[in-house]
Amino acid sequence: MLTESEMNRNIVLLSDSNKITRQKALQSLCNDFKSRLSDNDNNLSPPSNTLESMLKILSDPAEKNRDLALTYISMYTTKYCTEENSIDKALSLIIPALVQRLGTNDIIEPSEEIRLKSITVLYELCRIYPNGNRLGLYLNEWVIILKRTIVDPYPEVRKLSCELTSKLAAKCHEKFHLMSESLIKPIIETMKHQHAKIRVEAINALGNVIRYGNNKSVEDSVSPLAQRFFDHTSTVRLAVINVVGIWMLELRDRYSYFHMMLPLVLTGYTDEIEEIRETTDSLWWDIGLKYEKENEEDLKDQINFPHNPKKYPPNLTRPNLGCRELVKRNLIRILPAIRNDLTDWVVAGRIKSAQLLAILTWQAEETITQHLEDTLQVCSKAIVDDETIVREQVNQSLIYIGYFVPIKTWFNLIRSHFEQSSSLGLLRLIAPLLQGVSCEELIESQIILDQLLTIILKSEYTDNFQITIQHELLRICRILIEKCQDQLEPYAYRIFKCILSLLSIVENDELKQQCKDTLNSLALNSSVNELYEKFASKLFDDLKQTSDNWLRSSRDRFIFETFIMQAGSSNRFFLNDIVEILSTVMNPERDPEVRNQCLLIIANLLQFIDEADMKTTISPYLVIIINECILPNMQWKAGRTAGAIRATAIATLWSLFQAKSFSFEQSTTSMNEIFQSVLGMLDDDDRLTRMNCCYVLQALFSNDDAIRTIDNDRLHKAYPDLLKRLDDVSDDIRLLVCSTVNAYIQAFHGDFTIELYRAHVEDIAKILLIHMDDQNTQIQNAVFDTIFHFATQLKDASETFINEIRNVKHKHRNQTLCDTLIERIQESK
16 A cells, blocks of 8 residues: 555656656556555545546546546545535536536547546436535536537447436436526437437436426427337337326426326327336326315315216226316317327328327217317328228227217217218218217117218218228118117118118128128028018119119119029019019110110029919019010110120020929910011021020920910911021031921921922922031931921921922932931831
8 A cells, every 4th residue: 555655756746747657656546545445444545635636637638547537536536525525525626627528519538438437427426415405506517517428429428427417407406497408408319319228318317307497398398208109119118108207296387288298198008018008007097196186176076976977988997087187178289289190191190199089089088079070070081091000099089989979969060071071081980989879879869860871871872882981881780780789670771771782782702791791680580581571662662763764883773683682582572573673674775784784683583483383473474574674675776785685685585484483375475576586586696696596496386385376377487587597607506496497397287288388398398408418417417307307297298308309319419318318208108
């Protein structure tokens, strides 16, 4: 250990011009001090001028020397600054020296480590000094230093400076408000630092500076603190909640700034971290209790006679009276900013605003009614936001509104907007609002429920192909059914019609299944078919009123088609109404696309109602369908559209002829017209149409009831049209014509005489023999059979055919076939 003289000598050497000499002296003094501290030696105190000498070294050009000097000063303050007088003396020397090194605009001290050590010395002095008033004598110097070090380039200096600021504010709280404002700007700047720990310390420092300083700085700090809620580090967001919570509990002028702080603390309710949500809930509860206690006189009526709402959102704990009153009294100053941010272009801002709106509507309860019109208006825009989370939070806000605001109030506000517009945003308001409404309210508000159903049945919605609108309409219907399924009887038909309208235009398979499921829910304890039977009469009455004006895109046409497809076998009970509508729509002067679609509907209808035991009931309606719907649309008209309709009409007719419930006997009055129309279509351009014509003619020729009503002369004169099809470009049709001609032969009446029709028979024989010489073997064989049938089935016609065969035999490539045909005809005599 150094003697007193050696210590004095080393102190003198601190002023030597040689830096090595100064360094050795500093090292010797530091080593001596360390050994004395380790041995707990209190016998020898350093000379009185030691601290002044060390502080001079802080300006030494050598970094090592400055470092040793600060090490010594740190040990000195720890050892000897234990009493107020000694601390006062140390402060009077250290503070000015460090102001010179750290408090200037430019960084005089270039070493980061030395700057950190300097702040550490100040931190220790602030920590050990118990007298805040005496410490406050140097408050100006403290603030000068901290203004620079809080924004120091070295992160550790920033962090320790923020900690020092917090401690200094608490120690000098009586005078701190005089100088606190100058620290706000550098602290806010440090709150943006890239290191999370530094951001946390900066937020805590800001909280203490405003808590113990000038409360007016809250106005400048709220916005930067709000930005920290977008921080990815949860500790930063938690620090903001704690700071604002303490402000709302302890700030002297907190009543003036509740409207600014309240949104910040409530934002914690929507944080993704459970710890933050729990901290927020705890702080908010304490804030409410303190507010309630401080305003006990004003709130005594509400305390003594509490009002509990009849219904409350599930899974939520109702806030205490103080919390509710705080929100109630500050809502008018908070909502405008939220409504503005909800339509902002910044996504993160819209999300936070939507989350805060949900919390406020929950906490405000019925108070939200005072601001409802503007809130609903902005919600109608935000609920169609591109961001899912924004839509979800706005939806939640509307659910809370539905719980706390009477249906008459909110519905009257949105109804006027529906009269002017039919936007998706307005429609999306209804479902969440209805979720908070009880069944009793709905049933009691009959006029409102009636108007609501009128709105959702507007053609602008039910005719809309947007899946979002379709989904929303279905959602409203489902909520109504879930709420009041047993009591919806007066309104069930309109809900049924709305769902059926959706089902008729929905293209999405999942949504289509949801529509069917909703109809099942509406049916309650009965089947869906019973539901269709129940509302069929009303529905068809509505459809009849509009059927004169149906176009391709008409909603009612889709509903009509969907009803038939979904009602299934129940359609047989409504055939009278269905046929009446079809007769109106199938007028040849009506929209061709609608007529074509209705012909397809007839074919589908037949599949559902076709039962053999229902022939006497159904067949008369099928006759009406043929006469009034199918035959008028089989007439030839120019154009592709007319051709398509003819093709569908003849295909539908063929499907009717195949039906089990169809009776030719009851359709005898139509057979002549059917026969003539089909003959006229045999040379149609469409191959499938010509083929279906052959099938229909075969069916006619094969049925005795049908043939009996066809004029004999007209029947005999039909062969040119039939045989002309043997020249068809399609071999399939040529083969089909052969079988049709075979049926045609069977259809001849018993009064056929060869003398009267010889010329016809000769003509038939010549035409058939030409085609028996076809290159296609199948055609040859088919025509061979047809000639054989003609020669053997027609009375006395065999000789005529044999003669014609012999006349052309020499021209045929296969003369053996001609001989075979003659032999077979002769054998059959």
